[in-house]
Amino acid sequence: MKPLNRMEPITPSQRSEVLISGKRITKVFGYGKQRTAALDEVDFAFREGEIVSIVGESGSGKTTLAKIMMGLLKESSGEIQYRGIPRQLGNHRQRxxxxxxxxxxxxxxxxxxxxxxxxxxxxxxxxxxxxxxLSRDMQFERMKEACTFVNLKFEELYNKYPFELSGGQMQRLMIARIFLLQPKLLIADEPTSMVDACSRSTILDMLLKLRDENRMTIVFITHDVGLAYYVSDTLYIMEKGRVVESGPAERVILEPAHPYTRQLIEDVPKIHEEWNLG
Structure with a gap:
């Protein structure tokens, strides 16, 4: 597989402590014979300023893991720590x-x-x-600044409802929200799968710029191995609810150890072969 033109990763010296981690995270749906383990003792640790991609096919458990990290689903067992402390989401204030x-x-x-x-x-x-x-004037200035960051004009969006915007405008508006919120961790679940190649590149550039400016940790949830290799410092490969391989993106893609990882990589060139026919 020909290496892609990857973004320059942050060096270990630029990273600080582990931001969020999970130990033996398990999520079970159903009971008895209908019992299904969507996650099976998954371990992870993401550092501040790191870009991670969790890669796998549909049903691998990657979106379930993302929802648990977000606090939208509760793990059946295991422990998630945030900044080295067990996460507490028991009441509205904590959430x-x-x-x-x-x-x-x-x-x-x-x-x-x-x-x-x-x-x-x-x-x-x-x-x-x-x-x-903030004063009302300052609120409007901050909102205008956020829209400008994603190449939107606030004046053109003012007084409109989301359904009046295009899909591309809505994607950019989501990133404008992140610009305003300035979170420590952003989970991006297939954020570019519904846009064209040009818009995809623009959205990725915006997200990576936010990482550079705010030292934000970004976790991409994706089935796209090429995208993951291009943007990530670290990869986690998931199959059937388990992490089967993880490590630096360069090593995982160029020297895959697990058969499932090798299969994912082997599927990528076939697309290019089809494009090169004739």
Whole structure:
């Protein structure tokens, strides 16, 4: 496999402590004969400023793991630590504090916003979540700044509802929210799978710029091995609810140890072969 033109990864000296980690995370759905283990004793550790990709086919458990990291699903067993302390999500105050630091963007931007709220309220809620006491003029300046960062004009979005925007505008609006929230951890679940190649590159550039400016940890959830190799410092390969291989992206892709990893990599060139026919 020909190496891609990958982004320059951060060096170990640029990383600090482990931001979030999980030990033997298991998630079981159903009971008795209907019992299914979506996650089976998964371990992970993501450092501040690191870009990680969790790679696997549909049903591998990667999205379930993302929802557990977000606190949207509760693990059946195991322990998640945030900044070295067991995570506490028992009440609304604890969850609100956690979600100030940990945010997500998803594959379908239209499912990420309340379609009955105008764009300015969606952005204003981000400022309120941070607990910032800003004048109305300052609020508008911050919202304009966020829209400018993602190449949108706030004046053109003002007073509009999400359903009045294009898919590309909605994807950018999701990133504008992240710009305002400035989380410590961003979980990006297939964020570019519904856009064209040009928009995909733009979205990735925006996310990587946020990482560089805010030392934000980004976790990509993806089935795209090429994308994962291109953007990531570290890869986790998942199959049937288990992490079968993990390590530096360069090593995992160029020297895969597990048969499933090798199969994922072997499937990538076949696409290029088809394009080169004739």
């Amino acid at each position: 609100k504090q956690y979600w100030k630091d940990i945010q997500a963007i998803f594959q379908d931007p239209f499912s990420s916003f309340n379609q009955f709220y105008r764009v300015e309220k969606l952005l204003l809620d981000c400022l309120k979540l941070q607990g910032l006491q």
